[in-house]
Amino acid sequence: MSGNHKTTLEKALSADWGTLLQGALDYNVVSHFKPLPPKVMTAVVNYRCNARCAMCNIWQLPKRHEMTVDEFAAVLHDPIFDTVERLTIVGGEVTLRNDLVALARMFVDRFPRLKSLSTISNGFLPERVLTSTEAMLAMTEPRKIGFSISVSLEGLGADHDRVRGVDGAFDKVMQTLDGLQKLRQDHKFWMGVGYTLMHQNLGQARAFQRWAAARDISIGFQPVGFHSSYVSNLDLQDEIDFKPEDQDELIGFMQELGTRRSLIDLSAFFWNDLVRMYRDGAPRTTPCPYNMDGLALDCYGDVYYCLSTPKIGNCLQGQSVSDIYYDPKNLRYRKETMQERICKGCNSSCATETGLKKDVKKYLRFLLTS
Numbered sequence: 524m525s526g527n528h529k530t531t532l533e534k535a536l537s538a539d540w541g542t543l544l545q546g547a548l549d550y551n552v553v554s555h556f557k558p559l560p561p562k563v564m565t566a567v568v569n570y571r572c573n574a575r576c577a578m579c580n581i582w583q584l585p586k587r588h589e590m591t592v593d594e595f596a597a598v599l600h601d602p603i604f605d606t607v608e609r610l611t612i613v614g615g616e617v618t619l620r621n622d623l624v625a626l627a628r629m630f631v632d633r634f635p636r637l638k639s640l641s642t643i644s645n646g647f648l649p650e651r652v653l654t655s656t657e658a659m660l661a662m663t664e665p666r667k668i669g670f671s672i673s674v675s676l677e678g679l680g681a682d683h684d685r686v687r688g689v690d691g692a693f694d695k696v697m698q699t700l701d702g703l704q705k706l707r708q709d710h711k712f713w714m715g716v717g718y719t720l721m722h723q724n725l726g727q728a729r730a731f732q733r734w735a736a737a738r739d740i741s742i743g744f745q746p747v748g749f750h751s752s753y754v755s756n757l758d759l760q761d762e763i764d765f766k767p768e769d770q771d772e773l774i775g776f777m778q779e780l781g782t783r784r785s786l787i788d789l790s791a792f793f794w795n796d797l798v799r800m801y802r803d804g805a806p807r808t809t810p811c812p813y814n815m816d817g818l819a820l821d822c823y824g825d826v827y828y829c830l831s832t833p834k835i836g837n838c839l840q841g842q843s844v845s846d847i848y849y850d851p852k853n854l855r856y857r858k859e860t861m862q863e864r865i866c867k868g869c870n871s872s873c874a875t876e877t878g879l880k881k882d883v884k885k886y887l888r889f890l891l892t893s
Contacts (some may be wrong), residue, residue: 624659673717715741716741
């Protein structure tokens with residue numbers, strides 16, 4: 524069937540049980556004896572952006588030389604990438620790279636175990652988004668690699684334009700979404716919108732839900748986060764972070780999202796966890812592959828375990844990604860600082876479903892005891 528919807532039986536039959544069982548073994552047994560190789564990866568292919576978002580400073584960062592396809596390929600010759608199963612391509616705005624399709628093809632050709640390819644766009648350039656999506660589907664479908672695309676949308680009409688800082692942005696996004704929905708008539712892939720919850724748009728979230736449901740558009744909500752790396756937005760916190768008067772609205776909305784618990788939708792765990800974090804000051808318990816078997820690589824050669832944390836090295840300065848990833852100093856940082864301190868306060872929904880699938884016993888306990 525086309526679209527995002529599958530029955531419970533279809534999802535159960537299509538699940539990659541081998542990967543789930545291996546993930547459970549890796550997370551609960553193997554990780555206690557040795558570092559796990561990366562299976563989840565984010566590639567930041569540019570820091571150029573045609574939006575002026577209220578919650579992000581990427582568009583203001585100084586621009587440098589971005590690795591070409593050949594330069595990326597040289598870095599990815601490293602055998603550490605042989606284990607990557609899930610890849611997300613992000614920017615900046617990814618479609619501003621004229622060689623985006625060639626870059627995606629290089630990644631797909633390079634990663635022998637790739638099972639899914641995802642990308643994120645602001646949707647401001649409908650023709651580019653649709654052309655690149657068709658091209659990526661042409662390279663992923665024959666190999667049975669799942670494809671998904673998320674288009675950022677923080678409100679309806681002028682509300683979205685204000686958050687994104689560009690007049691007419693909503694109309695462009697609608698052209699993109701309409702085009703993607705037409706593509707779904709002939710192709711199997713997931714498409715939806717990413718909605719960053721913040722002080723400015725929290726009150727419109729339920730109306731947005733109703734609007735999206737009427738149009739068969741899936742939503743990924745994400746509470747705004749603040750980091751010195753990647754989006755570099757610490758200076759924006761006072762303006763867009765949730766205020767004391769938002770607390771009841773925020774907790775109530777997250778509780779609603781947390782009621783949708785089932786064996787095929789794991790997000791309820793994350794939202795119940797966030798309620799505990801925001802309301803009670805409790806540490807995060809939602810597993811995340813980026814502190815276990817994930818990495819990020821950007822177009823400047825910087826390497827991260829997670830884009831929400833500082834970089835751990837640069838692979839264009841004499842070290843390979845393997846050298847950086849397995850450096851004992853960095854492994855200690857991941858275990859002692861990331862896992863024990865930073866991750867326990869992280870509100871990111873990034874790859875949480877993958878993490879919960881790999882640590883499925885935690886989710887099953889949640890279903891049975893909640």
